């Protein structure tokens with residue numbers, strides 16, 4: 001199995017092959033049991049059943065503040081025929097009950113008289129008495145083996161007389177970062193160097209799963225050096241995780257190292273991201289080893305899919321499971337056949353359905369996991385889904401938050417990001433989730449009931465009017481339009497405008513490399529409109545076919561010197577310290593269903609748009625005017 005070519009073993013089969021290999025090579029099935037004080041046992045897993053040592057309560061006690069009486073003495077008492085009892089004892093909640101009495105009357109039902117206590121109702125035996133063992137009886141089974149202890153569990157154990165518990169010790173995970181380009185967090189990075197973010201993340205994932213985690217020094221791409229570190233780690237660790245070098249590159253040594261230090265059970269699973277994962281065992285002390293692909297999303301998901309279930313198994317506990325829900329896909333989701341495809345999604349409730357909007361798919365796009373509210377798996381046998389398909393989603397966030405999420409699909413604008421953070425600051429349950437599909441895509445999503453708001457700045461070349469003609473065509477009379485801002489669009493250029501660009505007329509100039517926005521984006525429509533007004537053929541503009549999906553991506557391309565200019569907003573130019581040549585001012589609007597304008601969900605957004613403080617912050621971004629912000633223009 002030590003081939004540079006990565007196989008596509010189905011996930012279930014890979015789990016089984018690894019389990020078999022662990023058993024065959026003598027890897028421990030469980031970590032050892034240790035005795036710990038009850039106070040230190042939360043999060044640990046019971047290594048044996050827990051039997052109660054004593055009953056709780058340990059004596060009959062009063063359940064209320066009042067008087068202890070004999071029930072027989074109260075027979076016949078009523079509103080009209082009160083009974084005065086003379087033999088009673090004043091008790092408070094929790095006091096032991098003298099064997100002379102068998103019931104308690106709450107003090108608010110007792111009228112003290114000079115000769116005793118007057119009762120206006122008969123009392124049944126054992127009223128407000130907590131009997132011995134009501135909660136726990138001595139010798140009963142309190143908890144089974146293999147139970148992960150929660151705060152309530154350890155409290156019950158202590159009530160049952162246990163001061164120590166036998167639990168599985170926390171498994172130790174050793175993490176080995178590898179790669180000549182990898183540098184410790186906090187190092188000033190030179191070109192080509194990458195910060196070791198995976199070790200930080202994987203150690204935290206392991207600790208979140210209840211394990212101890214240690215990270216070794218970063219090891220250079222040298223198979224002998226990596227093998228030595230793997231062997232040393234296996235002496236102590238219950239699981240060795242080796243980061244990167246899992247695929248087929250010249251310096252990818254993980255499979256070779258694992259074969260050298262033990263054996264490879266699986267190299268390559270039919271899961272994406274995470275495809276080139278290595279599952280194996282180390283000999284010496286036999287221990288499992290996991291080769292984790294270097295891309296951050298692959299690393300995070302590989303931990304969830306392969307490390308977490310193994311670590312739970314070592315503790316003898318059930319793997320943790322995330323709650324799930326059904327959701328409707330906001331758009332088409334293509335997927336490769338033959339691979340379980342793990343897709344990160346944002347979620348929000350639109351009308352009555354939870355809608356899932358897929359986030360970027362790249363295994364290097366860690367922010368797709370940062371922003372994800374859920375994960376869905378397109379199984380290996382399925383060639384993607386159509387938009388609107390009902391899918392099962394594992395939840396990464398609570399449903400209460402998802403219910404308070406405003407879903408905006410359409411064109412991107414920084415004001416939406418600013419609004420998202422301002423809304424969260426005023427109410428931690430409110431989320432404004434915007435995803436980028438261009439203005440036209442947003443209007444279509446709104447038509448299809450997949451979002452609350454569509455952000456649009458779409459110029460109609462025929463009328464020169466923004467957004468409204470498209471709203472009429474796609475949504476008819478049922479739509480409302482609220483002005484968000486006016487903003488300056490212009491050419492984003494390198495600092496100092498080295499090519500001396502003055503406007504659209506300069507774009508066909510030889511030596512000017514343009515970077516465009518995608519079809520359906522408002523900025524693309526604006527460019528096309530400006531070109532056609534001038535009768536400039538788009539084919540004469542070098543780079544017209546090169547597409548980016550956001551203003552910031554255009555600015556990033558100019559900043560990196562991959563293009564000389566692209567049309568975009570001033571704020572994006574400023575974010576990268578670039579210069580800006582104004583071309584046009586355009587309105588950017590929020591389109592929604594008329595009925596939704598008064599929806600409670602959106603009230604905080606309208607309040608925000610009215611706030612002078614928020615408007616001031618928007619105008620401070622530069623290139624924005626809030627003169628009509630919040631105005632309903634239709």
Ligand SMILES: Nc1nc2c(c(=O)[nH]1)N[C@H]1C(S)=C(S)[C@@H](COP(=O)(O)OP(=O)(O)OC[C@H]3O[C@@H](n4cnc5c(N)ncnc54)[C@H](O)[C@@H]3O)O[C@H]1N2
Pocket residue numbers: 006177178179181182194195196197198199243244245246247248249252273274275276292293294295296298363
């Ligand atoms: N010809 C092929 N190329 C690749 C294949 C393939 O099958 N054939 N698989 C691709 C897939 S899928 C993945 S996933 C990656 C896996 O890469 P490796 O595990 O070999 O990792 P590297 O190539 O060393 O690094 C990938 C990427 O991750 C960064 N990295 C590495 N370590 C860390 C760390 N500790 N913290 C943060 N980032 C890290 C590294 O710098 C690279 O950018 O291979 C594809 N290629």
Ligand code: MOO
Pocket residue numbers: 271272273274275276293295298363364
């Ligand atoms: O399997 Mo890789 O993790 O798709 O990117």
